[in-house]
Amino acid sequence: MAEALPEDGKLITLEIDPHHAEVAGRNIDRAGLSSKVEIRVGKAIDWLAQLVDEKAGPFDMIFIDADKPPYAEYFEWALKLSRPGTLIIADNVIRDGKVLNPNHDDPMVKGAQRFNKALAANKKVTATILQTVGVKEYDGMAIAIVN
Numbered sequence: 001m002a003e004a005l006p007e008d009g010k011l012i013t014l015e016i017d018p019h020h021a022e023v024a025g026r027n028i029d030r031a032g033l034s035s036k037v038e039i040r041v042g043k044a045i046d047w048l049a050q051l052v053d054e055k056a057g058p059f060d061m062i063f064i065d066a067d068k069p070p071y072a073e074y075f076e077w078a079l080k081l082s083r084p085g086t087l088i089i090a091d092n093v094i095r096d097g098k099v100l101n102p103n104h105d106d107p108m109v110k111g112a113q114r115f116n117k118a119l120a121a122n123k124k125v126t127a128t129i130l131q132t133v134g135v136k137e138y139d140g141m142a143i144a145i146v147n
Helices: 018-030 044-053 071-080 095-100 107-121
Strands: 011-015 037-041 061-064 087-091 125-133 138-146
Touching: 011 018, 011 044, 018 037, 044 071, 061 071, 071 087, 071 107, 095 107, 095 138, 107 125, 107 138
Parallel strands: 011 037, 061 087
Antiparallel strands: 087 138, 125 138
């Protein structure tokens, strides 16, 4: 993604695991993209509030792939960091079909269910969910465009 950015473009990624951030940083350096990519380490939910305070947005694209229980909250923060035309993608929103079970007690599933309901009810976006199938399981991603 960073390679496709214009000269003045910037990619901000939020990573909770310091080791993963370190590995990503080395690979970004190796690719010669350090000037375009900023890695912030810590809980995404905390960083999102700071990004809003910093007036870091609006962003052209926001990719949500974090802890699932607060997915609906991530979506609300993404809207605050968006503008009309922003693409918001949220990964892992089908959860092997478990989101269809209203009585499922897994917090990851419940988080995806809450997100899906929030997405469906939100008039600020036009959205769909695409199912994906792989060797391990099936899942899906939500794709939304801010109106």
